[in-house]
Amino acid sequence: MDSPGADPGHADPRGTAPASGKLERYRDARVAETYDRRWRGRRGLRRQRRKERAVLRAVDSLGALGPLASVVDIPCGSGRFTELLRARGLRYLGLDLSLAMLLQAQAKSPLAQLAAADLARLPLRDGAVDLVVCIRLMHLVRDAELRLAFLREMARVARRGIVVDYRQTRSLQSFARRLRYRAGLRSREPGALAPAAIRRELAAAGLFPRAWLPLRGPLSDKLVIAAANKATSES
Numbered sequence: 632m633d634s635p636g637a638d639p640g641h642a643d644p645r646g647t648a649p650a651s652g653k654l655e656r657y658r659d660a661r662v663a664e665t666y667d668r669r670w671r672g673r674r675g676l677r678r679q680r681r682k683e684r685a686v687l688r689a690v691d692s693l694g695a696l697g698p699l700a701s702v703v704d705i706p707c708g709s710g711r712f713t714e715l716l717r718a719r720g721l722r723y724l725g726l727d728l729s730l731a732m733l734l735q736a737q738a739k740s741p742l743a744q745l746a747a748a749d750l751a752r753l754p755l756r757d758g759a760v761d762l763v764v765c766i767r768l769m770h771l772v773r774d775a776e777l778r779l780a781f782l783r784e785m786a787r788v789a790r791r792g793i794v795v796d797y798r799q800t801r802s803l804q805s806f807a808r809r810l811r812y813r814a815g816l817r818s819r820e821p822g823a824l825a826p827a828a829i830r831r832e833l834a835a836a837g838l839f840p841r842a843w844l845p846l847r848g849p850l851s852d853k854l855v856i857a858a859a860n861k862a863t864s865e866s
């Protein structure tokens with residue numbers, strides 16, 4: 632990162648993006664304090680390790696395009712991937728809209744550089760970092776235009792490319808969720824997209840998949856994707 636300092640004057644912790652209710656809940660201190668519980672215990676830790684492995688594989692696939700020295704992790708949330716990415720020797724900047732979540736991240740990683748920022752309007756110049764990592768956000772954003780705006784903003788600041796996760800429809804889990812939604816047993820429409828729709832969305836932002844990593848085999852609904860920035864990754 633040449634000038635990683637997120638400009639705090641620019642960051643608006645209230646956010647400019649129309650957040651869904653599901654996203655706004657992370658501004659609540661109680662939600663932030665209990666967020667990490669889901670990664671604890673035998674099952675939770677297994678899920679965490681699985682995700683970490685996929686994120687690192689995705690990072691490596693972009694690393695094959697050229698050296699990676701810097702990363703923006705947005706939303707960094709409670710710092711779930713902060714130490715993992717720092718341990719890779721990457722200059723790290725964790726950004727999130729929620730001050731409550733940032734406080735959790737700071738408590739776990741006091742040395743990490745963290746700031747409040749909105750993914751719709753990053754306080755960073757074009758190509759400021761090699762890589763942007765965005766985990767556990769896209770499936771919560773139901774507005775396709777907002778997802779595209781987020782992807783474009785990531786592509787604007789990430790020279791090499793991005794690592795992003797999605798939920799995809801081609802899985803038993805997604806099928807079951809859709810059935811439950813249609814039967815009125817679930818209030819929110821599932822946030823999974825068809826693989827072709829994900830590819831279209833990435834391409835519309837100038838991003839091209841290099842690694843497509845279902846978390847638990849080919850029929851998993853959870854996908855980690857490494858996507859290269861076509862505009863800058865080959866220069």
Ligand SMILES: C[S@@+](CC[C@H](N)C(=O)[O-])C[C@H]1O[C@@H](n2cnc3c(N)ncnc32)[C@H](O)[C@@H]1O
Nearest residue numbers: 654657706708711727728729732749750766767
């Ligand atoms: C489900 S958490 C994911 C956090 C972390 N990446 C993880 O995997 O645990 C979603 C996060 O997105 C943040 N968020 C929501 N809208 C945002 C926006 N427009 N810009 C930046 N962060 C946002 C929330 O504050 C919350 O911390």
